[in-house]
Amino acid sequence: MEELLTVAAVARRIGVAPATLRTWARRYGLGPTNHEAGEHRLYSANDLAKLTLMRRLIAAGVAPASAAQQAVSHNGEVEIEKILMSVEIREDVVAAVLSAARALDRKFMETLLRKDLDKYGVIDSWQEVIAPALVEIGAEWALTGEGIEVEHLLSEIIIQILREKSSSVKHPINGRPVLLASVGEELHSLALHALHAALSESNIECHFLGARTPLDAISTMITRSAPPAIFLWAQLSKNGDPMFYREIPKVRPAPRVILGGPGWDRKKCVEMPFADGLALACSEIKQAIGA
Secondary structure (H helix, E strand, O other), X not given: OOOOXXXXXXXXXXXXXXXXXXXXXXXXXXXXXXXXXXOOOEEOHHHHHHHHHHHHHHHOOOOHHHHHHHHHOOOOOOOHHHHOOOOOOOHHHHHHHHHHHHOOOHHHHHHHHHHHHHHHOXXXXXXXXXXXXXXXXXXXXXXXXXXXXXXXXXXXXXXXXXXXXXXXOOOOOOOOOEEEEEEOOOOOOXXXXXXXXXXXXXXXXXXEEEEEEOHHHHHHHHHHHOOOEEEEEOOOOOOOOOHHHHOXXXXXXXXXXXXXXXXXXXXXXXXXXXXXXHHHHHXXXXXXXOO
């Protein structure tokens, strides 16, 4: 029989508060399947997959309503153990970041995040503090319609600090830089900044093209720099066009192209490797460069 999870168990495993799950269920219909009034809320593996996608989308900067539309239409039923993150949310740090954000205390937010990144590294800090804080801020905005300025300020501070982390690699282990780009008209590049910083932390040099990278720019960069690995990010489905990897120039040695973000239609991109999560993206790129 299928394992079912309680509200508290799901909240712990995806890194949100139980109240956030109730808000998502009431406002967006992201509740447990086949729930009947008066019964305990129990979530299936498919429910958990949808909620995990919702959290990841919000953490990457998608507005909650848009994230919910994508999550509700997600039909990827998977085993629970395959989608759970072995992440221990550091609730005290998340709470401190959220408190500083609500007070618009920029200096304290910067101090907290820099200290956490220095101590735990980019990947752990992203998974255990930064992403959960962004999810909570997004959920509050969805519930009350207030606090959009808080979300924007926190996001800008995170980008600023991640850029500092990725500003220079003194002794790169890769002979040719890896290429990172958000394709098409994609404006959401927070997750790409996190990847850049995480790779820099491992002494992997990158060419970071950022948001709204057209195919011509990607192609020219590939021709000129022959990167060993290419990571293409699409957060919204309107930007995940397969032409961005199918029409790039062929160079030797051939680079490993990796796709990231929920904007790609996996049925149309079955031949491509996907990286679901920051740790896996780093692992894929390290394999490509032989690290």
